[in-house]
Amino acid sequence: MKPPRLFQILLVLVASLCVPVSAKPALPVLAGAVLVEPATAEPLPLAIFDFQTADRALEKKGAEVGVLLSAYLSGRPDVFLVERQEVEKILGEQELGLSGTVTAETAARVGALVGARILVTGRVFETGGKGYLVAKVIGTETGRVFGAMTTTPDLAKLDAPVAELAEKIGAIVAAQSSVFAAKVESPAVRIERLKKTVAGKVLPPVLVRIPEQHLARPVIDPAAQTELMKVFSDVGFEVLTAAQAADRTDVATITGEAFSEFGLRRGNLVSCRARVEIVMKDGSGKLLAADRQMDVAVDVAEHIAGKKALESAALKLADRLVPQLAR
Numbered sequence: 001m002k003p004p005r006l007f008q009i010l011l012v013l014v015a016s017l018c019v020p021v022s023a024k025p026a027l028p029v030l031a032g033a034v035l036v037e038p039a040t041a042e043p044l045p046l047a048i049f050d051f052q053t054a055d056r057a058l059e060k061k062g063a064e065v066g067v068l069l070s071a072y073l074s075g076r077p078d079v080f081l082v083e084r085q086e087v088e089k090i091l092g093e094q095e096l097g098l099s100g101t102v103t104a105e106t107a108a109r110v111g112a113l114v115g116a117r118i119l120v121t122g123r124v125f126e127t128g129g130k131g132y133l134v135a136k137v138i139g140t141e142t143g144r145v146f147g148a149m150t151t152t153p154d155l156a157k158l159d160a161p162v163a164e165l166a167e168k169i170g171a172i173v174a175a176q177s178s179v180f181a182a183k184v185e186s187p188a189v190r191i192e193r194l195k196k197t198v199a200g201k202v203l204p205p206v207l208v209r210i211p212e213q214h215l216a217r218p219v220i221d222p223a224a225q226t227e228l229m230k231v232f233s234d235v236g237f238e239v240l241t242a243a244q245a246a247d248r249t250d251v252a253t254i255t256g257e258a259f260s261e262f263g264l265r266r267g268n269l270v271s272c273r274a275r276v277e278i279v280m281k282d283g284s285g286k287l288l289a290a291d292r293q294m295d296v297a298v299d300v301a302e303h304i305a306g307k308k309a310l311e312s313a314a315l316k317l318a319d320r321l322v323p324q325l326a327r
Contacts (some may be wrong), residue, residue, distance in 0.1 A: 042298050043080035044177055045271060047087050047116035048073070051133070053124045061124045061155055065133060065162055069120065072166035078174050080271070080298055083264050087114045111140025115263055115273055115296040118180050120169060124155070131155035133165050137172050139180035146172045190315070191234045198235060198326035204252045204283065205238040206325070207245040210276065212258035214306045223307040224258040224276045227314035228321075235322055250283040252325055258313075260306030263296065270302045274309035280321060289324050293317045 048070050051062035066084065073079050107119055122135035130151050137146045148168035152161040173180070185193070210225040211218065233239045245251040256278035263271035273296050280289040293316045297308035 043078050043269065044117040044173070044180055045080050045082055045115055045296065045298065046073070046118040046120065046173065047082040047111075047114050048084065049087070049119065049121040051122045051124045051135075055125060058124055058126065058155065061158070064158055065122070065124055065165075068158060068162040069135075069166055069169070072163055073170060076170050078177075079170060080269055082114055082116050087116075107138045107140045107143060115271065117141055118173060126155060129153075131161070133158075133161055135165055135169055137169055141182035142180060144176070144179050146176060148172060187234075190319075191231070194231070194235045194318070194322045197323045201326040203235075203237045203326055204250055205240050205245065205248065206232050206252050206254065207240050207242065208232070208254045209242065210254070210256045210258050210278065212260070212276075212310060214260045214272075214303060219303075222258065223310040224274075224314040224317075227311045228254065228318055231315070231318040232322070237325075248283070252280065252282050252288070254278055254280045254321065258310055260309055262302055262306075268300050269298050270300065270305050271296060271298045272302060272305040272309050274306060274313050276310060276313045276317060278317060278321070280325065289321060291317055291320060 048066050050066040053059060053062050070081060070084055074081050111117060111119060117140050119138045119140060120135055121138070122133065125132050125134075130153060133150045133152070135148045137148065138144070148165060150161040150165045150168070152158070206229075208225050208229050210222055210228070212222045212224060213219065229239050240248075240251060245253075256276065258274065258276040260272050260274035263273050265271075273294065275292065275294045277292040278290070279287070280291075281287055293313040295309045295313040295316070297305050297312060299305035299308060
């Protein structure tokens, strides 16, 4: 008798922890014809759209493929699926139709709207007496596109071909997760890059005040404010408290607000969306920048996911604010 799936997963995790660091491959491994790269630490949020078709007779098949793919992929532990109802709701509010919306060029915009880092779309068509299901797996951050296809002699029976297609898509996501995700700078590398942008320039004192909320409740440790203060301090700015800045006229101020909110839950994982809005002024009160950033993060704890999303949004803002503030 096979051991329960949860027990199998635990065995794999324990085995992986016991592998010496030196035994882990440092380079991508070639498995057959597929380049397998090290997976990211957490599942990437994935959204599935109805497949398109130019044949009126197959009009309902595109939606059926989307529903079946969602059902099959939702059972994979390495896939964090964005709810289809949420995708349709968000795109509907933006007055975007599902058909024709998702291309490699629009993937970043759509991914930001629905909170997904991977999008799956495709086409259903019939030719030569055979049905074809062709999927595109698109990375919203990198623009990378991978394809998968299955065929069937009878499009009236979609269960088997969609199950096969789901396996192929799952394999692509597992093998290419590091390709879909944008390369993330380490904190040290980011600080060194920002230091180079302000080298030789005058750095004014900075005051950062960005209160934040999660689920309509104020929080005691504002993550976006803390992250921006740390970046400015590490780069070389003098970061002041409100009391220290009270009697000074040379202090640049960064004020605004931030919030995070629950996205969705899939198994033990929770996603949260966050938005940070800021206004930056110099010591005379002159407006230097008005900016905003949204981001999404996943964790096993809701509030930690919210914090991670806020931190990520703040780091992206810092990349734009630091060069603007240095004179």
